[in-house]
Amino acid sequence: MSTSQTESTPQSGQEAASKSGGFFRALVARVGVQNLSLIVALILLVTLIGSQNQNFFRPQNLLSIGTAIAVFGVLAIVQTVVILLGGLDISVGSMAGLTSVVSAMIFTAASSSMIGIASALLLGLLCGLLNGVIIIYGRVNAVIATLAMLAAYKGLAQLISGGRSQGYTGSDPIFTAIGRGTFAGxxxxIWIFLLIALATHIVLRYTDIGRNIYAIGGNPVAARLSGININRYIIGIYAYVGIVAGIAGVLLTARTGSGQPVSGSEGLELDAITAAALGGAVLTGGKGSIPGTVLAVILLGVLSNGLTVLGVNSFWQNVAKGALLVVAVIIQQRRSGQRAVGLPA
Incomplete structure (x- = not known):
């Protein structure tokens, strides 16, 4: 064998390794480290659960996961937008509960599902605007303001419903189509969740509105000096959150067949915040993506369903969600390089 032939072999190996490494780097750059880690975690979780119980892979169970994540999934999408802006909305679950009750009660009174749905969306819009006005003109921290409104909206839902489920929408064709209908199987x-996620992603990724939201969350002082009306954006985003919370309320009503003041909406705000943080939305604002949140929503849905399929006590689900939120925030802190509170620099 000639010298040129023997030298070509290691060069070919190096070129192949270089191409392989280049492809991997391109993949990481395209998908993102956060999203790749979520995909790997999802694959491992599905493999683990499926190996313990084959019923997990049944089509009916997989569709059940999809319908279960739809309600908190839409709230996680808008929670991501709020976090990108540098805020937080802890009242989304209570807004969903309130609008759920109103949609069912007005449907029963007016015998019209369209009026009931429109009323829920309008009420959600008003609740979101109220949150934004309190934050801006009351000069109240977003966490405190929405925490207070969480209690207010929950109390209002219980007052007008007497603390009980209201109405019955199972016989209405529109509510039935939303809650139990399918399209293309x-x-x-699930379609509603995906459409809201896609629309929000397009706005954030490809419009000036999205770029301004990232700018406000990343550096509000610089954003203000560049001419961005921050107050208008904050009120507008919280109004958008309210509308989507109204949609979540309608989905909740359609899925359960009645207006749910508390039981169906309890804990939705924790699920939404956990999914947004797990998906890479940095709680200080300016960083995050809708695809990451969608992956995190699916991961949480698989985890919740898997624990149920494996017969694990349902109370452990909240423990797992809380642990995931803590882990997500710790990872964010480590990656940002911020000094831990109480530790020397």
Missing amino acids: IPIL
């Missing part, structure tokens, strides 16, 4: 609930 996929439940309508």
